[in-house]
Structures are given as C-alpha cells and as structure tokens.
Amino acid sequence: MQYLENMLQTVKDSNPHEQEFHQAVEEVLTSLTPILKENDVYQHNAIVERLVEPERQIMFRVPWLDDKGNVQVNRGFRIEFSSSLGPYKGGLRFHPSVNLSVVKFLGFEQVLKNALTGLPLGGAKGGADFDPKGKSDHEIMRFCHSFMTELYRHIGAQTDVPAGDIGVGEREIGYLFGQYKRITNQYNGVLTGKPTLLGGSSLRVEATGYGIAYFLSAMLDAKNDSLKGKRCLVSGAGNVALYLMEKLSQFDAIILTCSDSKGTLYCEDGLDVELIKHLKKEQGAALRDYLNEHPQAEYIPVSQYPKDGHQVWHFNGDIALPCATQNEITKKDAQALVDNGCKIVCEGANMPTTAEAHAIFQKHDVYLGPSKAANAGGVATSQFEMAQNASLQTWRPQQVDEKLQQVMKNIFDRVSATAKRYSSEDDLSLGANIAGFERVAQAMLKQGVV
Numbered sequence: 343m344q345y346l347e348n349m350l351q352t353v354k355d356s357n358p359h360e361q362e363f364h365q366a367v368e369e370v371l372t373s374l375t376p377i378l379k380e381n382d383v384y385q386h387n388a389i390v391e392r393l394v395e396p397e398r399q400i401m402f403r404v405p406w407l408d409d410k411g412n413v414q415v416n417r418g419f420r421i422e423f424s425s426s427l428g429p430y431k432g433g434l435r436f437h438p439s440v441n442l443s444v445v446k447f448l449g450f451e452q453v454l455k456n457a458l459t460g461l462p463l464g465g466a467k468g469g470a471d472f473d474p475k476g477k478s479d480h481e482i483m484r485f486c487h488s489f490m491t492e493l494y495r496h497i498g499a500q501t502d503v504p505a506g507d508i509g510v511g512e513r514e515i516g517y518l519f520g521q522y523k524r525i526t527n528q529y530n531g532v533l534t535g536k537p538t539l540l541g542g543s544s545l546r547v548e549a550t551g552y553g554i555a556y557f558l559s560a561m562l563d564a565k566n567d568s569l570k571g572k573r574c575l576v577s578g579a580g581n582v583a584l585y586l587m588e589k590l591s592q593f594d595a596i597i598l599t600c601s602d603s604k605g606t607l608y609c610e611d612g613l614d615v616e617l618i619k620h621l622k623k624e625q626g627a628a629l630r631d632y633l634n635e636h637p638q639a640e641y642i643p644v645s646q647y648p649k650d651g652h653q654v655w656h657f658n659g660d661i662a663l664p665c666a667t668q669n670e671i672t673k674k675d676a677q678a679l680v681d682n683g684c685k686i687v688c689e690g691a692n693m694p695t696t697a698e699a700h701a702i703f704q705k706h707d708v709y710l711g712p713s714k715a716a717n718a719g720g721v722a723t724s725q726f727e728m729a730q731n732a733s734l735q736t737w738r739p740q741q742v743d744e745k746l747q748q749v750m751k752n753i754f755d756r757v758s759a760t761a762k763r764y765s766s767e768d769d770l771s772l773g774a775n776i777a778g779f780e781r782v783a784q785a786m787l788k789q790g791v792v
C-alpha cells in the first residue's frame with residue numbers, strides 16, 4: 343500500500359540511524375494494509391502518523407561515583423510512547439547496547455503488546471547504557487539512585503510505571519523505589535517488579551517465562567498437539583529463559599540448550615533446569631560450571647559459534663525459543679533451523695528475529711509466536727501488581743497464576759482470530775499487529791486529536 347510505504351520512508355527520514363526502530367515499525371506497518379483498506383477512518387485521522395511518533399522522549403545524564411571515587415557518566419532514557427489505553431508502562435534496560443533506537447523500538451512494541459493484554463496500559467520503555475556486569479552492589483545502588491533522581495519527576499503510579507528488563511531485576515527495582523520514595527515521600531505502585539516485601543506481586547519474577555510457556559501451549563493446542571516430549575532450543579539464561587525452562591519442564595518438554603553472553607550449554611538428553619537456576623540465581627556462576635556436575639553435557643564458547651550466527655540455533659530441535667535479546671536469530675540461524683526440521687518458533691525476547699530470518703520462517707511455513715503476544719505475561723502481571731498496590735491487597739500466587747493463564751489464552755485467541763479474519767490463522771505476527779493496532783487506534787479515535 344503506497345500510503346504505508348510513504349509512512350515508513352517518513353519514519354526513516356525523520357529518525358535517521360535508528361535501525362532497530364525502523365525494523366520494528368516496518369514489521370508492523372507491512373501487516374496493516376488489510377485493516378487500513380477496510381476502513382479509511384484510520385487514514386483520515388492520521389492514526390499511523392501519530393502511532394509512530396512517541397508522545398514524549400526523555401534523555402538525561404546519569405552521573406555516579408564508582409568504588410574508587412571516580413565520577414562516571416551514563417545516558418538515561420525514558421520513551422513515553424503512548425498513553426491512549428492507560429498510564430505509560432514498560433521496563434527499564436541497563437545494558438551497554440542501549441541507545442535511542444533500541445529504547446524506541448522497545449517502546450513501540452510495548453504499545454501494541456500492552457494493547458493485546460486487554461488491560462488498561464499505555465506503552466513505554468527506558469533504560470541506560472550502563473553495564474551492570476562487574477559492578478559492586480554499592481555501585482549498582484548509586485547508579486540506580488542517580489537514575490531515579492532525574493526519572494522521578496516524569497513518572498507516577500497513574501502516569502508512567504516502569505519495571506525491569508535486561509540488567510534490571512528485583513534488586514535494581516528495590517534501589518530505584520527507595521530513591522523515588524525518599525524524593526517524593528510516597529509509598530505507592532510507581533514501579534512494578536518490586537520485591538514482594540515492598541509491595542511486589544507474587545509470580546512477577548516468573549510471569550514472563552511462564553506466560554511464554556502458556557502461549558506456546560495454546561499454539562500447540564490449536565494443532566491438537568502438546569509440549570510433552572518436545573525438544574526445545576532455548577537461548578538466554580536470564581529471568582525470562584530460566585522460568586520458561588522451569589515451566590516447559592513441568593509440561594514434560596525436554597530442554598536441550600540455553601546460553602549466556604559467554605557461550606551455549608547443550609545436552610542431548612535434556613538439561614537439569616534446577617541446577618541451571620541454582621547456578622545463575624544463587625551463585626551468579628557461568629554456564630560452563632554446569633559441566634562440573636554433568637560432564638556429559640557440551641559447552642560451546644562464543645569464539646566457536648558459526649560466523650554470523652548463534653550456536654543454539656544450529657542444533658536439532660522441535661521448537662526454538664529465543665530469550666536473550668533483539669536480532670539474535672539471523673538469516674543463517676533461521677536457515678539452519680529450517681534445514682534441521684524445526685517447525686515452531688516462539689519468541690521470548692523482544693524482536694529476537696531479524697527481518698531476513700522472519701522472511702525465511704514465512705517462506706517455510708514455520709509456525710511463529712511473535713514476541714509482542716508471547717511474552718506479554720510479564721507486563722500483564724505488572725498490571726496485576728498495580729491493581730494490588732492501588733487496592734492495598736496482596737493476591738496469592740495461585741490467584742495470580744490463574745489470571746496469567748487466562749490472559750495468555752485470551753491473547754492467543756485474540757491474535758489467532760484476527761489472523762483468521764485477515765489471512766490465515768497461523769500468521770500470528772499479522773494477527774498480533776492488527777489486533778494490537780485496532781485496540782490502540784480505537785482508543786485514539788475516542789480521544790480526538792491528542
């Protein structure tokens with residue numbers, strides 16, 4: 343559609359050098375042709391033009407003192423992308439690769455993801471190019487306090503509610519919350535992913551990983567299949583990957599791989615997920631240390647990965663579950679997966695598949711669960727945390743889990759019904775893009791030109 347092609351060119355021209363943002367926008371816009379053709383109200387009201395322009399973009403200096411007394415400076419970001427459906431909502435990422443393009447792509451995806459949950463949530467993302475690796479606990483605390491010293495003026499329990507993402511877990515959220523409270527004198531639900539002692543929801547830590555397993559189960563259920571005995575290739579060994587592996591094991595799937603920034607672990611008979619969780623969460627150890635207990639497993643360091651590829655995707659498996667970071671499945675990886683007979687991909691990380699890899703999956707009819715649908719269980723549980731904080735309640739883990747399962751089932755049903763309405767019920771990427779867009783667009787139309 344010429345209108346959408348022009349829109350994409352405008353986005354590229356007015357946001358130069360923001361490759362990840364261009365990629366995320368292009369993936370969504372190419373799906374929207376059928377809904378825009380069906381109803382010209384969206385075009386008349388410049389919905390797409392407004393949707394690709396964040397409502398507010400905040401960039402700030404984060405100065406902090408390291409343990410040697412030296413002043414360090416990082417760059418902080420908060421992209422308040424859309425408040426059409428509710429307060430801005432989305433995580434904070436602390437990683438050296440964070441830049442404007444990365445937080446904008448994440449914010450844009452978050453708008454549509456949050457819409458898919460059916461909950462009253464706008465979309466945002468933020469973070470800093472700070473590398474938590476190798477920093478002491480005091481350095482992490484000073485960095486978090488400095489970050490919040492600027493961020494606090496932009497957020498609020500009914501304005502913008504940040505949470506965690508790569509490099510930001512309960513510890514960081516605790517420090518951020520402490521500084522927010524100190525500055526504002528308010529103890530409220532301004533952040534989610536808090537430790538439970540500070541008002542965090544039970545199961546928020548597990549929710550993204552568990553939610554992906556529930557979404558994948560729904561994908562298989564629709565094919566009269568199940569996870570039992572399925573051989574799964576997982577990447578990452580962080581928050582999302584660990585709890586996804588835990589739930590997959592409970593569903594009797596076999597976990598063949600996981601990885602971190604240093605290498606990949608593989609075991610043909612299946613990995614011992616409890617040990618990996620213990621090593622990563624309790625000991626902060628490297629994946630290589632797994633071999634001390636299970637010498638029959640293999641460890642492949644990054645230096646031995648295929649050129650332009652990630653080792654995980656070069657093993658034989660039934661289902662690929664990328665849970666590390668964006669663009670971690672390259673064209674070469676996608677071809678290897680297809681050649682090895684992998685027919686199902688379910689995205690845990692945000693936008694883990696490059697555009698070229700996506701095209702290969704489409705060409706070979708790979709059944710793909712897109713990240714904005716599959717990993718929405720984390721943000722949905724964050725909304726449960728907001729609801730508990732606002733009503734001064736504490737829900738039991740079982741209550742949260744039941745609600746999480748229901749949300750993931752609803753998302754799958756919404757996405758596959760939309761895909762069916764516009765093309766084929768297996769094109770869940772198209773279904774997710776259109777269903778998310780429709781909900782945000784309808785909310786925008788009701789608010790006039792804002």
Ligand SMILES: NC(=O)C1=CN([C@@H]2O[C@H](COP(=O)(O)OP(=O)(O)OC[C@H]3O[C@@H](n4cnc5c(N)ncnc54)[C@H](O)[C@@H]3O)[C@@H](O)[C@H]2O)C=CC1
Nearest residue numbers: 507508509550578579580581582602603666667691692720
């Ligand atoms: N934490 C959450 O609730 C949610 C996270 N996500 C997404 O899931 C993915 C993983 O996030 P978390 O597990 O929370 O983070 P984490 O910080 O707990 O773990 C990240 C994992 O990915 C690996 N990793 C990160 N960047 C990498 C890189 N550039 N190259 C190689 N490996 C890399 C790390 O070694 C680690 O194993 C991210 O894409 C994040 O945006 C999506 C929805 C919610």
Ligand SMILES: O=C(O)CCC(=O)C(=O)O
Nearest residue numbers: 432433505507720721724
């Ligand atoms: O829990 C949240 O608010 C955000 C989770 C997140 O950052 C994501 O869904 O990518």
